[in-house]
Amino acid sequence: MKIRVYYEDTDAGGIVYHANYIKYCERARSEIFFSKGITPDDMSSGFVVAHLEADYLQAAKLGELLEVATHVIEIKKSYITLDQEIYKESKVIFRMKIKVAYVDDGKPTRIPKKIVNVLESMI
Numbered sequence: 001m002k003i004r005v006y007y008e009d010t011d012a013g014g015i016v017y018h019a020n021y022i023k024y025c026e027r028a029r030s031e032i033f034f035s036k037g038i039t040p041d042d043m044s045s046g047f048v049v050a051h052l053e054a055d056y057l058q059a060a061k062l063g064e065l066l067e068v069a070t071h072v073i074e075i076k077k078s079y080i081t082l083d084q085e086i087y088k089e090s091k092v093i094f095r096m097k098i099k100v101a102y103v104d105d106g107k108p109t110r111i112p113k114k115i116v117n118v119l120e121s122m123i
Contacts, residue, residue: 001028003066016060021094022052025084028068029100036118045104050079058093060086066093072122073097078108080119 009020029047033040040047060066067087074081079101086094102111111119 014062047100050099050101052098054096
């Protein structure tokens with residue numbers, strides 16, 4: 001997924017604020033499902049972040065065009081593990097490993113089959 005860096009994404013020096021890299025990855029995860037005509041959640045269930053590890057390798061700046069790549073590492077009954085990378089041109093500038101759990105009313109539950117099907121198509 002391509003993302004343009006806008007003024008609102010940056011600090012006073014025109015550098016992308018660190019939390020926005022995580023937001024860019026969140027948008028890319030959601031877009032995977034939106035592009036298939038489904039949403040990854042409903043009113044009482046959906047994914048929540050259980051764990052993430054992030055490496056900030058190089059800064060992005062105002063006006064730059066970034067690409068977010070998402071790779072499924074593991075699909076379990078109630079959670080998935082993903083690798084996500086943000087590229088500037090062809091260079092990785094941010095890398096994140098994230099585990100998200102599927103919950104219903106705040107409790108871990110089986111990931112719906114329609115979502116598993118989308119994830120399995122990415123392996």
